[in-house]
Amino acid sequence: MQISIQLYSVRDALATDFQGALQRLVDLGFSYAEPFNLLQFSEDLVEASAPVPITFPSAHQSFLGDGDFQEVLEAAQAVGVQYLIDPYWEREDWTDAGKVRALSARLNDRAAAAAAYGIRVGYHNHHFEIASRLEGRSALELFAAELDPQVILEVDSYWAAVAGVDVPVLLDALGSRVQLVHLKDGDLSADPGNQLPLGAGAMPLAGTLQAAAGAAYGVIEFDDYAGDIFEGIDTSLAHLRRIL
16 A cells, blocks of 8 residues: 545645645645545646646546536646545435435446546545445445456545444455555544544554555545644654554
């Protein structure tokens, strides 16, 4: 598993100095990062990454709606993205098995189009896709069962824990479809302001890493953080290096 950083964690720094924020992450030791809002930032990413040794193997961008998917794929290709992840779908749809299956079919269609660009598509969970129970399993597991083999999942391990499941068991159940794992820590409350550097909270990190050993990338992320975000990221990376 390679270690990446979700750029949403440093969104405030990017807003004031995009190049400088990427350089700080490189200085901390990151070679990989996961952008968000890819369409908005694709040109900035290409320009800012040219002088620094960092690449973007995965990225977040909504594409399951009615927008121009070819435009999204062209932006992903320009940035060098291999795994294109839709980060959110409407919460209420995850309570209806028919809507979950329809969403799987839509993602399968997108996967066929993305394959022509050498890109694999996937979905990133929050807590509600897992807390919702449909046909004896979580809505996320029902969703995964309907996906083509080329479609991947990015499991946000923290939000899975917030949903109340055993994260390593969920990862085992989803198997090799999980190619990306969001790694974060905290008190397991739904308040993102309570998130902490890896190793400082209640997450079962060792078991999570063991169950996700086959994933391509573990992506450090803070949805929010009360301290200095770069210090929090540095602490998280150091902890991962000690236990991986």
